[in-house]
Amino acid sequence: MNDFNAQVIADFKQHGGKPGGYFKNAPVLLLYTTGAKSGAERLSPLMYLQQDDDGPIYVFASYGGAPKDPAWFHNLVAHPDAEIEIGDGTSIERIPVRARVLEGDERDSIYAEQARRFPQFAEYEQKTTREVIPVVALTRR
Template identity: 70%
Template sequence: MSDFNDQVIADFNKNGGKPGGYFENAPVLLLHAIGAKSGEERTQPLMFLHEGDGPWYVFASYGGGPKDPAWYHNVVTNPDFDISVGDGTTIERVPVHARVLEGDERETTYARQASLFPQFAKYKEDTTRDFIPVIELTRR
């Protein structure tokens, strides 16, 4: 997965925040989380939901896997970090604060993402976890 992520990150940076390939025409940000154990910055490309001037939402789907991804534990432990977002020309590094959504708020936001990108419905169907965490990222 590291080689894949490295390629997506390089493509993101080369194309002003709009990677091609698997993520062509998908909203992608770079999450620069601080490692829960290491304290070092870890960069992860993620699809996101962002409408209007509201917060960004990311989804700890892990492709429908049975456990939460490592980056999720990092943002829970260290909720203040940066993301990079781009418009195809310019990339902006934005300081954010993470908040894990719960209950109906989580379900409604996840359903919105699944309506836009059906693979998220499949991830929810495939996982053995009780739910896939949804994280709200607000500008600090």
């Protein structure tokens, strides 16, 4: 894990799920995946979108617009059962989830909403050489 992610995770845990710095005022969760090859637990801080309290939570494999998908995405494809932590600023809840990769219009509309709320996501999409940046729906299991 790189130093930036380690700092975000520490800040997330210290502030009840509401990190500051680059992610101040942004919805952030911690995603626990199982390594596709190693089988080891992996932890990634990610921005997310949730349109209603009972609906899925969406995460975006933007990787800052890099030309390849992030490792956590490959882990979810290999092992779609995962866990997330979400906090409200005072407490953090750990939730078991199942991942589903979105496609077509469903993927496009969710990504467009995230880019509307956080314009850096539009920049990532313009920057990448990938055909699309994957969007993953996480639902409680």
